[in-house]
Amino acid sequence: MKKFVGIIENQQRHWVGDGFPVRSLFSYHGDTEAISPFLLFDYAGPWNFDPKQGQPRGVGQHPHRGFETVTIVYDGEVSHRDSTGSGGTIGAGDVQWMTAGSGILHEEYHSPGYSKTGGPFRMVQLWVNLPAKDKGTPPAYQALTAAMIPTVTFDGGKARIIAGTFADTRGPARTFTPVNLWDVRLNAEADTVLPLPAGHTSLIAVLSGHVTIGPRAAGEGVGEGEIARLSTNGEGVHIRANGDAMLLVLTGEPIDEPVVGHGPFVMNTEAEIHEAILDFNAGRFGQMAPA
Numbered sequence: 001m002k003k004f005v006g007i008i009e010n011q012q013r014h015w016v017g018d019g020f021p022v023r024s025l026f027s028y029h030g031d032t033e034a035i036s037p038f039l040l041f042d043y044a045g046p047w048n049f050d051p052k053q054g055q056p057r058g059v060g061q062h063p064h065r066g067f068e069t070v071t072i073v074y075d076g077e078v079s080h081r082d083s084t085g086s087g088g089t090i091g092a093g094d095v096q097w098m099t100a101g102s103g104i105l106h107e108e109y110h111s112p113g114y115s116k117t118g119g120p121f122r123m124v125q126l127w128v129n130l131p132a133k134d135k136g137t138p139p140a141y142q143a144l145t146a147a148m149i150p151t152v153t154f155d156g157g158k159a160r161i162i163a164g165t166f167a168d169t170r171g172p173a174r175t176f177t178p179v180n181l182w183d184v185r186l187n188a189e190a191d192t193v194l195p196l197p198a199g200h201t202s203l204i205a206v207l208s209g210h211v212t213i214g215p216r217a218a219g220e221g222v223g224e225g226e227i228a229r230l231s232t233n234g235e236g237v238h239i240r241a242n243g244d245a246m247l248l249v250l251t252g253e254p255i256d257e258p259v260v261g262h263g264p265f266v267m268n269t270e271a272e273i274h275e276a277i278l279d280f281n282a283g284r285f286g287q288m289a290p291a
């Protein structure tokens with residue numbers, strides 16, 4: 001069984017553009033080995049936006065290189081457009097899995113429809129690293145709609161499998177290294193073992209509710225906005241819910257390579273960061289079609 005290692009948290013909120021009130025629960029500025037292959041976990045909301053006329057709130061054109069961004073929407077709607085010509089609007093239950101790879105430009109806004117009505121807003125953006133050999137992969141985009149994401153029910157709750165495998169159910173995301181990403185809902189008083197694989201970095205983010213992780217005699221409590229870091233060793237984790245709980249479970253095979261990040265670029269060396277900045281300034285990240 002996996003052991004509880006510690007809590008990762010950050011109560012400080014900042015705004016990404018004017019659309020995303022974010023807590024960066026972890027980022028590549030911290031202990032990158034502890035979170036590998038993940039780089040960043042931005043928890044936006046829960047928030048309530050007032051209706052807005054005109055230009056929706058969000059963040060305009062910006063680059064990424066060297067990793068993947070995964071956007072999971074719980075409430076509200078996000079519209080995205082990028083320099084590959086891809087884009088679309090995702091709402092509750094949908095996921096965008098964008099491979100920045102060699103370089104992409106994109107913009108992320110509230111959808112025009114959601115912007116006009118306002119209302120509850122909650123999403124997660126996760127950055128997943130690419131191994132050095134795949135950092136130059138062409139940019140790509142997977143739109144994973146709610147209908148494509150299978151649900152597994154188990155005693156005490158259910159899990160939507162976005163990536164990886166839970167029991168015999170496989171999620172739709174194509175990943176470069178082994179990754180599990182599960183949207184898990186536990187019923188009040190659930191007492192269960194989630195089948196996390198041995199050898200994976202294992203993180204359980206509590207988005208609402210409160211859970212206890214570990215053996216009954218010596219469990220550790222984890223509350224809203226906190227991430228429990230578990231041991232890489234061991235298989236499965238014992239978890240109990242103290243009321244209904246919503247979790248985002250992430251596991252992945254660690255990528256044992258240096259991480260050098262600078263804003264929207266995450267590479268393996270300072271020289272590669274310098275190159276990314278030069279390439280971006282020279283317009284070598286492609287071009288977005290006019291709005």
Ligand code: MN
Pocket residue numbers: 062064069106108
């Ligand atoms: Mn972005």
